[in-house]
Structure formats: structure tokens, C-alpha cells
Amino acid sequence: MKLQIKGLSKTYKNGVKALDNVDLEIGTGMFGLLGPNGAGKSSLMRTISTLQSPDSGSITFGDIDVLKDQMSLRKVLGYLPQEFGVYPNMSAEKLLNYFAQLKGIASKEDRKKIIKEVLEVTNLWDVRNKSVSGYSGGMKQRFGIAQLLLNNPKLIIVDEPTAGLDPAERHRFLNVLREIGNNHTVIFSTHIVDDVRELCHELAILNGGNILYRGTPKEAEESLVGKIWMRIIERDEFDEFARNYNILSSNYNQDNTLNIRVYSDEKPHETFVEAKPQLEDVYFVALKKDRV
Template identity: 75%
Template sequence: MKLIIKGLTKTYKNGVKAIDNLNLEIGTGMFGLLGPNGAGKSTLMRTIATLQSPDSGTITFGDIDVLEDKMALRKVLGYLPQSFGVYPKMSAEALLDYFATLKGVKSKSDRQKLVKEVLEITNLYDVRKKEVAGYSGGMKQRFGIAQLLLNNPKLIIVDEPTAGLDPAERNRFLNVLREVGTNCTVIFSTHIVDDVKELCNEMAILNGGQILKHTTPSKATDEIKGQIWTKIIERDELENMEASYKVLSSNYNQDNTLNIRVHAMEQPADDFKEATPQLDDVYFIALKEEPVLA
């Protein structure tokens, strides 16, 4: 099933155009929506999830007209917002059983089987008796995945799910998403380039409410081979370098010098060395080449 978005526009009352005539097709598998904070990612996610209406445009998922038949979409949707819920003092097992009841699973034995299954998928089975309110940030995010899996969704939307997670929790969360994202459409919205690089087979870069680039991580880096150059400079040279070259990023070395990465079609100067392209380079090139729209 494909998610097809055409001509989607959303302007808030304060005049901010959060989505600007956006067109996008997303198929089965893990899709990374990459963009800085304020790019319009959360607005787009909420609109797809039927939590707010656009000013114009269409969204279809398979044969579902999302904007006209919101309930049909919600039946096959799993949504994990950027922040969600205050949990009552209930165990994960009891809370999932409650959610399963709300989703129409009437048989107690069916609920028990379903709850056990989603707890195992999300690696929470061993802590199923613990109150969710006492979970760590990463465990709460995995619980969020567990609850959205209860209705066997065909479309899963996760909005900035790894923000604030420590490296170990982030890895566990990404592993869970890998497992659940094989047979359905998963939209993974993030500003963290590494999340997309490690997880997604397809991606788009969003800024100013517009899609700047729609590609795959491997194709994106292949396209800029021979165009990324590095040089070690002193800190006080950075401003001049930025004035002379298209500097994509700069990172400190242990001796307080900077390693800069520059985008250029040919070697900028003799003291620049060619570098292997990274997805971060693709991201910064897209953001620098396109204006940020209000």
C-alpha cells in the first residue's frame, strides 16, 4: 500500500506556512523524513494521522481517502507522537490489556496472547509487571510502539522518537522499529541523520514545509562522490573559510583545530583532501541550497 500526498498546504493563524504545496509518495518499508526543528515535520505527521486538517491537498493510503474517511485510516494506523501521555499507576501488561479492550479485542484470551506478543516484540516482557510511569525514556518509547501494534497497523508514524534517548536505549528502540517495519509502511520523522542512515531504505529531506530531496541514503551519497573535501584549520580561520567555500560542517580535533568539510565540484585548493561522502553532507547540502520559507 502506498501513501500518496498531493498539493498539501497548511498555514497557521500566525502566518507560518508549515506545509507548502507538498507532494510525496511513500511505499512499504522504513521511510525517513529528515529535517531540522521547525521544518514542518510534526505538522505533516499530525496531518497524515488525521489529528489536524490541511488547508488544501489530498492524502490517500491504498484505497483510503485519508482526509474524507479519517476513521478508515485510524483503523490501520499506529501513531507515536513526539511526546505522549501521562501514565496511570498501572503495569505495562495491565495497561496494554486496557488499550486492547479499547481497540475492540473482546476475548480475554485473545488479549493476553496479543499483549504477550507485543511485549516480546518490544523487549518489554521481562518488565511487564512494572508500572509504565517508572519506565526509562527508552522503555516508554518502546511501550509506545507496543500499544500501537495492538491493532496490527499497516501505517506507522513515529515522530522524533529517539530525541533524548541515551545511545543504548536508542539502539534498542531502533532495533524494535527494524523488526516491526518489514511488512508495513513506517514513517520515521527525525532531525537526527544517523537514525535515517541506520534504519531507512528511503528518505526525504524536508525544510520550510517543502520536500528538498527524495531519494535513498545510498543513492544520495553516491551522487556527491568526488564533491566532498576536508581540511584542518585553526579556529580563527573558520569565518574566512565560510566566506570563501561552501563549508558544510566543522568538528573539533583534540588539539583544538577544526576539521571542515566543504562541498565543491572540484578540489577547492591544493591543501584540501577528498573525503568519502556521508549522509550528513547530503543533508547540509540540501539545507544550504534551498531557502528556508516562512
């Protein structure tokens, strides 16, 4: 099933234009929605999830007209928002049983079977009797995935799910998403480039409510071949280089020098060497062009 978004626009009462004529087509698999904070990612996720209405445009998922038939979409939707509520002092297994009843799974045996499945998929089976309120941040995020999988959703939306997780928790969470991404349409909204690079077959870069790029990570990187250049400079030279070159990013070396990455159609100076493009370069190039 494909998710098709056409001409989607949304302006809030305070005058902020969150979405500006957005067009997107998303199929089965992991799709990354990449953009800085305030880019419009959460507004798009909330609109797709029927939590708010757009000013104009259309959304269809398979044969469901999302804006006209919100209940049909909700039956096949799994949504993990950026912030979700405080959990009661209840074990994961008991809480999932409660959620399963709310989602209309009447049979006790059916609930038992699906709860075991989702706890195993999310690597929480061994802590099923532990109170969810005592889970770590990463475990709570994985529990969030477990509860949304209870009704076997066809469309899954996760909004900034790895923000604040430590590296080990992030790795476990991404593995869970990778597993479920094989059989579902999963939209993964984030500002973390590494998450998209590791996980997603396709992506879109969003900023200011506009789609700046749509394609695969490989295609994005190949579009910058011969245009990314690198040089090591002293820290006190940075301001001068920033004035003269289009610096995309910089990082420190152990000796306190800087590696700078520059975008240019041709070699900017004989002291630069060509660098292999990375998805982070694509992201920064798109954002810089958007500001011009």
C-alpha cells in the first residue's frame, strides 16, 4: 500500500506556515523524513495521523481517503509520537493486555499470543513482568513500538524516537525498527542523519514546510561526487575560511586542528583534497541552498 500526499499545506493561527504544498509518495519499507527542529516534520506526522487537519491538499493510503475517512486510517495506523504519556505502575504484559482490549482484541488467547509476539520483536520479553514506569528511556520507546504493533498496523509513524537515547539503547531501538520495516510502511521522522543512513531505503529532506530532496541515500550521495572537498586547518583560521569557502561541517582532531568539509563545483584551492560525499553533506547542502 502506498501513502500519497498531494499539495498539503498548513498554517497555524500564529502565522507559522508549517507545511507548504507538500507532495510525497511513500511505499513499503523504511522511509526517512529528515529535517532540523521546526522544519515541519511533526506537523506532517500529526496531519497524516489525523490528529490535525490541513488547510488544503489530500492524503490517501491505499484506497483510504485519509482526510474524509479518518477512522479507516486509524484502524491500520501505528503512531509513536515524540512525547507520550506517563505510564502507570503496571507490568508491560498487563499494560499491553489493557491496550489490546482497547484495540478490540476480545479473545484472551488471541491477546496472549499477540502480546508475546510484540514483546519478543521488541526484545522486552525477559522484562515483561517489570513495571513500565521503571523502564529506561530506550525500553520505553521499544514498549511504544510494542503497543502500536498490537493491531498489526499497515502504516507506522515514529517521530524523533531516538532523541535522548544513549548509544546502546539507540542501537537496540533501530534494530527493532529495521525488523518491522520489512513488512510495513514506516515513516521515521528525525533530525539525526546517522539514523536515516543506517535505517532507511528512501528519504525526504524537509525544511520550512518544503520538501528539499526526495530519493535514496545512495542517489543523494552520488549527486555530490566531485563537489565535496576537505582540508585540515588551525582553529583560529576557521572564521577566515568560513568567509571564503562554503563550509558544510567541521570537526576537531586530537591536536585541536579542524577537519573542514566544503561544497564547491570545482576544487576551491590547491590545498583541498576531494572527499567522498556523505549523507550529512547532502543534508547541509540542501539546507544551505534553502536559505539562499
